[in-house]
Amino acid sequence: MPACPLHHQMPEVPMRLRAALLAAAMVLPGAAGAQDLLRIGVESGPTSLDPHYASLITNIAFARHVFQPLVQQDARQELRPAIASAWRVVDDLTWEFTIDPQARFHDGAPVTAEDVAFTIQRAGNVPNSPSSFGYATRVVTAVEDAGGGVVRIRTRVPTPLLANNLALVMIVSKKHGEGATTADYNAGRAMIGTGPFRHVSWQPGSPFVAERNPAFHGATPAYARVEFRPIPAAAARVAALSAGDVDLIEIVPPEQFERFRGDARFTTSESPSNRLIFLTLDSDRAESPFVRAKDGSPVPNPLRDARVRRALSLAINRQALTERILRGQALPAGDLGPPGYFGTSPDLTAERLDLEGARKLLAEAGFPQGFAVQVNGPNDRFVNDEGVVQAIAQMWTRLGIAATVETKPRGTWLSEAAQLKYSVNLAGFSPNPEVLGMLETQVHSWNTSLGLGTANRGRFSNSGIDALIQRARATMNNDERARLTREATRQAIREQTALIALYFQVNTWAMRRGVTYEARTDEMTLAQSAGHAP
Template identity: 30%
Template sequence: MSVVKTMLAALAVSLSMGAMAAQAETVKWGSRADIYSLDPNSIPSTSNLAFLNHIYEGLVRYDKTFQIEPALATSWELVDGKFWRFKLREGVKFHDGADFTADDVVASFQRAADPASPLKGNMPLYQGIRKIDDFTVEVDVSTTSSLFLNDITNIFVFDAGWLKDNNTEKPSDFAQGIEGYATSHTNGTGPFMLESRAPDSKTVLIVNDGWWDEKHHNVDRLEFIPITSAATRIAALLSDEVDLIDSAPIQDLDRLKADPTKTVISLTELRTVFVAFNRNETLLDGRPNPFNDIRVRQAFEAAIDRDLINQRIMRGLARPSGSMIAPDIAGYSAALDTYEPADPAKAQALLKEAGQEGAAFTYTCMNDESINEEDFCQGIANMLTRAGFAPTIDMGPRAVQSPKRSKGEVEVFNISWANEPTLDAFSLLSQVLATRDGAYGVSNYGGWSVPALDDLVKEAAAATDPAERLALEEQALRIAKDELLMIPLHQQPIAWATGSRIETIDVRADNKARHWFTVVGE
């Protein structure tokens, strides 16, 4: 299935196509959680990269129908089936006034692909880069797959001189606590510039009047305000203390819809939410790891009632799934989108057979990552307890829990994946399901390893025929499903809500904010 053919422009929701207001405007954006870092290479987080795309840009980007279009590169071609040649946009300035040239692209690609880079998994086909002249670069790739262009939509360009002058040529790493100048400072080419940042309080962007692209917004100041409490976030919108909120609590959508001054935009996200397992030899306390026995993983899945979670916790707005990827992601197979009804008795029998009755473990959850995660974690823990497990929930904000997960210091955990930037199953397969090795398995937090799956992923990377690649991806996804490397729960709902001042906003199923399209009314 081609994502270009299936993801229609309808995914981009516009509240109004009225004329752009002439005066400059401030937009106050209430968000469920703060960003992790101002360094786009510091963590492979969609929300972090989406925010930073207001400041930084890549060589290419997606248009409103998710097709590749020029950004800092004006054209590109595959040469001799070995490398991509990019012609760069001339006349572009960084926020500090420096000229954009090929040197910046070379430094930025090398930084993102550095062995220490948490973002290196976003460019598994990359092999090297060289400058040809001031406005031409060539990038070596391991295969001629056009997925490389999708990959680099998330590879943002820094000013090489700025990196060197500030001793930040190496990427930072949020999970490892490694910071650098780019953690708290920026210098991009994008539509907005950083004015100030107070972590967990407010980050302020101001318009870049020197942006090279045509302006479709009238926002001169964007105030990003993390509001972790759902009730407080709703109250801020209802009282007009903020102009819009992401992650509008689904239990409050009817209340918001009843207010004539508020508009609700709801979609099913491309993101799939999973429960996954630590697959190391032992658990954190040194006990033998019961989840290395597939019967225990099967018992775990048999205990989970996806439909009940959707009805009771997700208000019927999620899409319960047996598939590891959403239907609109290339590589989706309806044959893999199946799951059995919950069966606690079956779970108990499997645990007994495995000699793991009363299996105790810690279930690490976050209260500000996936939609209603705190509630569905408690629901799943209750289901597991009834089936004979003995879970203990470790709940906390993602700023605390995400480093634990990244370091493998978890036993059972949640993870969600939207298959960005490729919008193809190769993203999940190469970054999450593959064995951790170089650019592969960067987000394999459980430490699992299935050589047969790895072989298929590498074959898919080398395939030049899209149909062949998709067939290989389906085989690999079947192995992951049969092995229960992770248990898909659902594709989650997303909801944004705006006040009366917001005239136009672009919200798509990838749940990325793009405020260079936001228009505030008079």
């Protein structure tokens, strides 16, 4: 795993003083120094520039500057042309994508069926990937050149979400990618894509720098050069924008977002997110690494019992989390997707706190006095993530659980979660773009041959739910697929508590006056979504 990003920030007092002095004196519209340079303060840089190393929103967002998928998702996750100008379903097992003849790699080479075939073969098989793209690619049995710029993709089973899944898989050049390792991408040697920007430089913890691709076949980005500066601490990002050190920041703390919104020198942008924040529970191992009796002695893993998992869910006050910890920048969750998302159920609303019911369930499961558990999570990935973990541990203490907390920086947290080192872990995932995408990756049993359960960190497994998911993912009829999805979700959330749904975030950005940003439901911060104010 690449090293986690370094914290590039000044000591606390000097930074505050510097921000105050500069904010009082500067003229913000000219702060960038040049209309063609955009400096973006992000919570973290990518864990790797290899576009297939990890199916993580942050990595995919950075990859989308240099590379493109066949089709791409817009700000509301509707499919739009990218490398392919058109696509269609031929039959239940066959899709066709028409390659835009103007889509060319940075070396001038056109995109071919061979490049697409090479990409699909590579994407799910990158060594040491902490989160594989196998869920999107392993269903593909053949990629064929149908002539006239048409690429035909055949699948093992009917796959209604193929185009949506492939929208996250960046097409790479076979010429430059064959034999290339993740290290070659990180060093820039293999960074030859078709995207709106060309790679300039990057090292873990340092800015990602890119320049506009003059031969790009799509809309021309508003800025000729972009610098993504990793600033993990939210307060430091706010200070950097206030001081004019950056032009745009993401993931703005709730109280600071309101301040920027009311200051004429800045503008803001926000959008409801499709990202569910939830807890994974080790429901597989006979003994779990961070579960013990209250006296510290070993105990059979109580998280294997659905009654215990449901008790833990009922002991969480989601309204308090969203109102007090997140200051209203979240929506309590009872489903795997936000309201209105394809496959959601209107009646699967967030459950209310029920300590009495939770205690009864614990007693029924044989743990009337509770047990000890450590809650893990990141401290620099989600809005106030460490505060959320602390609050959940306190809520469980009221249930009689001896809950402790350990949070870690994103890089370490991702690596350890992938290695199944946690018993309970705060996580986040965005379904793509149906609830079925959540079921396939987070709820289905871990199955590498099918490319399912690829992010199922608790290793939850239920054959009946698996069967519903597999039927849904092979159903091309939308109404029937939605019905199967709703039933699988109901069983997973209400009956089995495969995971504990907490809330959906609200995505936020703030920027200096003169810069615009189109807010996105998928949380991606893309330079091509930024523009100049009229």
